[in-house]
Amino acid sequence: MSDDFEDFTKLLSSARGSSFKRQSTADLGERVRAIRRSKNWTLEEAARRTGLAASTLSKIENDHMSPTFDAVQRLAEGLEIDITELFASSAGERPSGRRSVTRAGDGRGMETPVYAHKLLASELVQKRILPFVTRIKARSFDDFKELKGHKGEEFVYVLEGEVLFYTEHYEPERLGPGDSIYFDSGMHHGCISVSEEDAVVLWINTG
Amino acid sequence: MSDDFEDFTKLLSSARGSSFKRQSTADLGERVRAIRRSKNWTLEEAARRTGLAASTLSKIENDHMSPTFDAVQRLAEGLEIDITELFASSAGERPSGRRSVTRAGDGRGMETPVYAHKLLASELVQKRILPFVTRIKARSFDDFKELKGHKGEEFVYVLEGEVLFYTEHYEPERLGPGDSIYFDSGMHHGCISVSEEDAVVLWINTG
DNA sequence: GAAGAAAATTTCGTATAGGCAAAAAATTTT
DNA sequence: AAAATTTTTTGCCTATACGAAATTTTCTTC
Numbered sequence: 001m002s003d004d005f006e007d008f009t010k011l012l013s014s015a016r017g018s019s020f021k022r023q024s025t026a027d028l029g030e031r032v033r034a035i036r037r038s039k040n041w042t043l044e045e046a047a048r049r050t051g052l053a054a055s056t057l058s059k060i061e062n063d064h065m066s067p068t069f070d071a072v073q074r075l076a077e078g079l080e081i082d083i084t085e086l087f088a089s090s091a092g093e094r095p096s097g098r099r100s101v102t103r104a105g106d107g108r109g110m111e112t113p114v115y116a117h118k119l120l121a122s123e124l125v126q127k128r129i130l131p132f133v134t135r136i137k138a139r140s141f142d143d144f145k146e147l148k149g150h151k152g153e154e155f156v157y158v159l160e161g162e163v164l165f166y167t168e169h170y171e172p173e174r175l176g177p178g179d180s181i182y183f184d185s186g187m188h189h190g191c192i193s194v195s196e197e198d199a200v201v202l203w204i205n206t207g
Numbered sequence: 208m209s210d211d212f213e214d215f216t217k218l219l220s221s222a223r224g225s226s227f228k229r230q231s232t233a234d235l236g237e238r239v240r241a242i243r244r245s246k247n248w249t250l251e252e253a254a255r256r257t258g259l260a261a262s263t264l265s266k267i268e269n270d271h272m273s274p275t276f277d278a279v280q281r282l283a284e285g286l287e288i289d290i291t292e293l294f295a296s297s298a299g300e301r302p303s304g305r306r307s308v309t310r311a312g313d314g315r316g317m318e319t320p321v322y323a324h325k326l327l328a329s330e331l332v333q334k335r336i337l338p339f340v341t342r343i344k345a346r347s348f349d350d351f352k353e354l355k356g357h358k359g360e361e362f363v364y365v366l367e368g369e370v371l372f373y374t375e376h377y378e379p380e381r382l383g384p385g386d387s388i389y390f391d392s393g394m395h396h397g398c399i400s401v402s403e404e405d406a407v408v409l410w411i412n413t414g
Numbered sequence: 415g416a417a418g419a420a421a422a423t424t425t426c427g428t429a430t431a432g433g434c435a436a437a438a439a440a441t442t443t444t
Numbered sequence: 445a446a447a448a449t450t451t452t453t454t455g456c457c458t459a460t461a462c463g464a465a466a467t468t469t470t471c472t473t474c
Binding site for chain 2: 028066067068069070071072083084087096097098099100101102103104105120121124127128129131152153154155157167168169170173175176177178179180181182183184186187202204206
């Protein structure tokens with residue numbers, strides 16, 4: 001079974017699997033308390049660092065009030081955390097306990113005009129890492145209608161053959177077996193085979 | 208140059224590189240207005256969808272007040288955006304335009320008693336993907352003091368030799384060249400070589 | 415287990431968030 | 445361009461956030 005794609009962004013979103021809107025249970029208080037406790041700070045100490053009154057912090061932790069945006073910001077800054085952590089469980093809460101084995105040669109086929117991807121661990125949905133074993137069909141830069149960029153970061157490790165890797169802002173780079181390249185997907189990028197046989201690479205993508 | 212670690216969590220945080228706190232310029236109002244305008248909604252429409260009064264929205268957009276946490280949540284939900292977008296400039300903003308090539312055999316050495324890792328693209332800091340070429344030194348399950356879990360997800364692709372991969376909740380799995388395994392890092396996990404030579408794998412980690 | 419110290423919670427006063435309705439401003443229609 | 449309509453802003457009022465200090469609870473130490 002092999003799906004066809006002309007747009008890499010669509011391929012990725014298909015590979016990633018459907019994402020469901022998450023409901024924020026949002027017991028902010030619990031989270032704040034956990035963070036403060038983990039740093040072994042008293043309310044007083046946290047108050048000193050955040051600039052909020054200890055009483056205010058107590059009320060926040062016990063869900064007796066809903067802090068203002070300002071307060072939330074001072075909270076994050078004072079607790080030395082990224083503000084998004086305060087919404088962590090609403091955002092975080094990742095699956096855990098999954099495992100998936102893919103045997104050599106297996107994987108869900110996904111074809112574009114220039115690449116033949118096999119998505120590994122395809123039975124898992126909502127992965128953070130998208131691993132492909134990819135055969136590079138392209139033989140010339142002109143095989144690409146256009147080089148496109150998308151969100152995320154990418155890592156490519158050459159398994160067999162030789163490739164020429166094109167990225168925006170840089171000279172093309174020639175890579176052989178065991179060589180690898182890491183880049184921000186935002187740059188336009190593409191890859192062609194330059195060895196006798198089509199090159200095969202391990203292509204890792206993250207969102 | 209090769210660092211020594213006894214704790215994988217520490218190894219990962221070292222590999223990931225230092226993270227700098229970012230300042231939130233946080234003109235929330237401007238951002239909210241931009242989002243609402245982009246959807247061609249009137250204040251009234253946005254009020255209907257968020258459950259907040261139009262006047263309240265007006266005041267938020269004009270920075271005449273600092274909404275409570277509750278209000279921010281209803282705002283995000285009603286505007287159909289991820290709540291972190293409201294802190295976008297404080298949270299989002301990923302680097303873009305980086306590229307790093309690592310030649311076969313190169314990489315920053317990082318040793319544990321059971322693994323010899325080489326971190327690829329080590330010159331890049333704040334990567335989403337941590338790629339290692341790892342030689343599996345462990346030969347028996349007993350070589351591990353303890354199997355530990357940590358945050359994130361992991362993907363391992365066998366390059367050479369044969370390994371036995373242990374994960375919590377599952378039977379050990381035997382993997383040869385070209386085989387791969389994907390799993391949630393929260394599970395305790397570990398890997399030993401079972402072939403004549405030490406096995407070598409490509410080990411991908413994400414936070 | 416009582417006395418003292420430290421931490422957390424509650425109380426209360428003031429400042430401000432947030433809803434409603436009316437005024438002002440902007441847009442469209444005739 | 446004046447009138448009508450839609451959209452946004454402004455007062456006004458009540459509910460609630462937040463700080464200071466008092467009170468209660470929890471943790472020490474004898």
